[in-house]
Amino acid sequence: MSEAGDQVKQGEFLNILKVRDDPRPLYFNKNDDESIDWKEGSDAAWAQEEGSCTKVLRKRIEPWLTSLFQSEHLSLLAGSGLTHAVHCLAQGKPAAGMNKLPLKTKSVEIDREAEKSAELAGREKGNLEDQLRIANELLRGLDILGDDSAGSLRDELKDGMSEFAKSILESEKGIVSADAEKRDQALNTLVTFLMSFASRTGVRDRLNIFTTNYDRLVEAGAELAGLHLLDRFLGNLMPIFRSSRLDLDMHYNPPGIRGEPRYLEGVARYTKLHGSVDWVQTGRDIRRIGLPLGADEVAPYLNVPGFQGVTENKLMIYPNAAKDQETANYPYVELFRDLASAVCRPNSTLVTYGYSFGDEHINRVIRDMLTIPSTHLVVISRDDNLGRIMKNYDEIGRSSQISLMIGPALADLSILTESFLPKASIDKTTSRMSELLKQRFDAQQGPVNQSSGKAQSDDLGGLI
Template structure:
């Protein structure tokens, strides 16, 4: 089992620990901390060490969440008892060996051991453009294979959604309740703070489904209702309300977040010069019927916007990805900004570059939460950046399991005003008890003696 790693607050280096036979946690050799006794420590001590720190970071002036594939796998495991469907390679016949070889080189340059379907699709699309320029007869064959491959790829994403949607009622409800609690820990920002910015590298609509259940309004670049269209103009649209009896002083509407899907989405299609979002049902069996709607013209699965380049920056320089990554950089590269990653393996160098630039600002902070580190990229990036005081880490099943994380370590939603009122009342009563007449007389005597 992958070791648990914690580094928060005044921990000067990552602490490695594992669960002992006595159901307590014990540090591994070479790790030591002042807040841990030699006999070991419990989940309660971990919570007391972690939760207040995360609570303070979550109330930074600017807060962003970057969700990777680990979030989808975590929710799918809660609902169906297994991980979500993976991204298998496509069975191409045209220049298959050369495409696979180029995909492996691309993956190695990105620090990944083997290429995935994204590398394969990117290389195949580059080859298709070359064959079309050469007017080669194989171009038509490769284009047909890519259309079928993209549809298979989209159906694998929908299969993961369906695995959650069709799970037994009790397990599905628990999974979505955990997801809602997770999102609300971030989205419940007080009115004087900037809106939460949510970024994801996932193609599925899990975050959208969770936000819908939580009543969170997501603001993205799409405008319209029937078939929303992607707009490059980034107007800082927001939602406000007028309190009863007060005019001219609108206040922030609670439960609103900005949302950006960095790698596109299974329901985004290119229609001519525009990017539109189609009404694809959550967990649908196939995407094909939804592409036959009037107004989409001759759109095929090859026009789905779910294959940006995750190894080099050529694709991200093209529309619409340049707009999406500009949103990421402008959101996190600001003073007093906190970025929290969950289930992100640090396998995308173009995102890592933005994170490194963010940490050059002394008042920024990075919180890494991950169930494991399969690519070893998290610890490598931590060492390469060289700013340990600006990085916190919660890695391992004892910390980053979604249910455990939401129950023990993430802060309670700040939108709960009753909690604030109760804490203020306790402070007032506690201060009153300390200022009893007897204590006041003693203080007066002490003051007379000093005179």
């Protein structure tokens, strides 16, 4: 592990910042009196400014993020940290984690291979996804051999997937059933977070939102914000996943204006890289079912005509491939292809929030993206307890193309949305106001007159 990772893991310095032209990450703690305690050697020239922690950091961070958010191509990758952050605002505690399935059949063999898989991916221990992948591979082998234990393993996977789906729904329910005031605060913060990214002018490429989460928190926030999400699903009653990815978009015709339609604002492309709790395989199709946010369980919503034999074991949760090997990578291969095509292009900015760099298939795409000199990666995370973020930062080696905002003083969702993320919806208005004030000041100033400089400054202050 890198020196940076060791420091964060030990809790010596909780926050790491690297933006703009900082040659290396800076480490600091935020004191109770809002002062900054910089680590020795982290005293950059700009950090000598007096003032509260948030004020000093905002002047450094907000203009930088505002500039990056206006890149030609902008993408957001949201990890489990986003769900935990919103759940903490609503309930005061993190959401449910990804616990392993309580398997009994071949459990020793499955756990052993899951640990090996996790080690190869750079994780300290196996998680549910490792266990699912190994269990499904083993199940396929047992079916081929005609082993009697295949049936019991299949039943255990079915029960385990049902319990896992309930834990996802429980996290959703914890947010929507919270105290009204806290729930509204949490959801409003989520809306502000999403719109900071999505408020792009029509001449810019659409925001791409990617998430590794199985819950529908981003969809709920987009619905509240009036943000239109474009994904691969087509249809209204039970949308079907389509491999053909046409560049569908949303336009409008301004009243009284002839010509080409204009891009509608508030539109983003949305990809759930690891599937979703409401995606189900039905025959040859993958459909999105009408599962309410925070429902108690999935089973009642599968008891409909046309879904005969469909159980929770058919939920499309990565990498749950309880089907023929020929389709084992479907639809995930399509989704990962969308990620690569969106971020691996010139003048592209990728912002990660709450992503711990624990998925090697995603890390590989990020490394490939940074081989393009005009791309930039912004990592925002509340912590790096496992040291994976700083380890990848050191291994990639392209520090000038990476910005870091790690720690509660920087990545706490409330602080982030209030102080550091750009208010893109008002940037254009602010720019027009600044131009207007400048024009008025120049008009009042007239010929250059050194002696009247103070009065002219006072006039400008009055306008502001």
